[in-house]
Amino acid sequence: MSEENRIPAIEIENLTKDFRVGMRGVKLRAADSVSFRVEQGEVFGLLGPNGSGKSTTLKIILGLLRPTSGSCRIFGKNSADVAVRSRIGFLPEAPYFYGYLSGRELVKYYARMSGVPAEKIDECTEDALALTGMTDAAARRVKTYSKGMLQRIGVAQAMVHDPDLVILDEPTAGIDPIGSAEIGDAIRAMKSRGKTVVLCSHLLGQIEELCDRVAIMNRGKLVVAGTLDEVLTQRGKQLAVIGAGTQLTPELVEKLRERDGLNIESVSHPRISLERYFLENLKRK
Amino acid sequence: MFFLKKIFWIARNTFTEAARQKFFSFLLLLGAGLTAVSLSLTHFDFGDSELKFIADFGFGGIFLFGSVLAVVTTVQLFFTEIENRTALTMLAKPVRRGEFLFGKFLGVWCLLGVFVALMCGVLAAVLALRAGTLAEVAGARGLPPPFVDFGGLAVFGVLQWARLGIVAAMTVAVSSFAQTYLYAVVVSFVALIIAQLQYVFADFASGEKVSFGVKALAGTATKLIPNLQLFNTGEALVFDPAGLSAAAIGCALGYGVIWIAALVFVGMWFFRFREI
């Protein structure tokens, strides 16, 4: 690993953010001494219930909000530093864009603002549109887009300048299962090229599939952070899978329990998730 | 020079978006229509004063509709972006807040330039048409043709552009701290009216029968409010054969540029600390 790669992509320490709400200076603590780091090249999931401070944390990482206290560094640089943002792509939650531009004009505009060299702008724009499946609708004005299309064009604008770090705040909100899977593929492709991805999502199945590490927040506090194995594996319990030949009847379960002293809490059939079902049956040919 | 490019593209994008909104064409049609209609209101031969009557419609249209355009588009394109969080996506790019705000202002100002140019074009056409007819009538009677200075009209247009620039910059400053759309629009219009009445404060400041306190207060207000009446130069520039001195025109332009710069800086200051 080179020296450059050892610098964490994101490093936040004791980050606290208070919002002033109401007239009498009442404060709401949206993030409460949050600390975690995201290494380069990993896919990192930031999870938690609504209002737990995920978006607030991401906005501070991007320098869009000033932290009340604590520090945040991106690739070793202060997040208030504007220049470092040319290495970041960001999709805010519920994005809203210039309605009077066409999708293609919009992505091109963001490519320019991200510092893509003039001769590569067209190419990068078309790649980003193709990646998010928006090529067909790219000539239409953004005002006419559906919610999911807005979200897709948002992902396109976040990836158009091929950033080293992509921060996606609920990229799959309002997107159909096939589109979600495509975004998942895009994230995997980024990872395979050594990029870092921070993902905030309520699609836990997808998080499980994609993320190397996760951090879970609740009421502004970090509850747990670690690899999926560390967080999810319940070392105390086992799950046995019994092959097709053996019928596990209630009598047999009872026998095993009493005679052999096995502690069987319950027996269930494995089932596929609804998401899986959608993917397997409705996938584009 | 990346930052100049960024400002250019933000301005250009703002301009494109504003030009594509129906509001701009609507105001332009309304203003141009009004100027053209003034032609049909002049059936009688008033000579010079008839041309002034037409021009007053044009001047009024440029100021009235121009001001509405300046306030509403600025709020639409700057404040609404903060409110809708479009600005969020933009500021997550390597774009400084000051660059963003200045680009927005430039875009609106260019739009106002197009508006003023088109309005002056319509006014010039209408004036030329009527002046031609009047010149024929006057010639038949052995009188000199009425005086219209079209070069002066062009200078007038540039001065109006500066004036509307001040209005847009005021709106940028207000939008940078406003919390609601209505607040941004109303406060900007109030500021516009106050700036339009700046001479009242100036009168108080130099008045003789007012108390010292009022005088000091009015004096301070005079310095803190741009004087928009300064740009009411239409009659002198277009109908007065003497015209205006280059120094006077230069002064007015400089005054406009300084006020625009000051107001844009105020906006940048507030916007820097704003949570979006």
Ligand SMILES: Nc1ncnc2c1ncn2[C@@H]1O[C@H](COP(=O)(O)OP(=O)(O)OP(=O)(O)O)[C@@H](O)[C@H]1O
């Ligand atoms: N600009 C703001 N002013 C005041 N309070 C805010 C502001 N932004 C967020 N908050 C509050 O901070 C808390 C955390 O909000 P945040 O948007 O970070 O939640 P989240 O984890 O992203 O939730 P979700 O899953 O719904 O997106 C919430 O209680 C919210 O009301």
Ligand SMILES: [Mg+2]
């Ligand atoms: Mg959120």
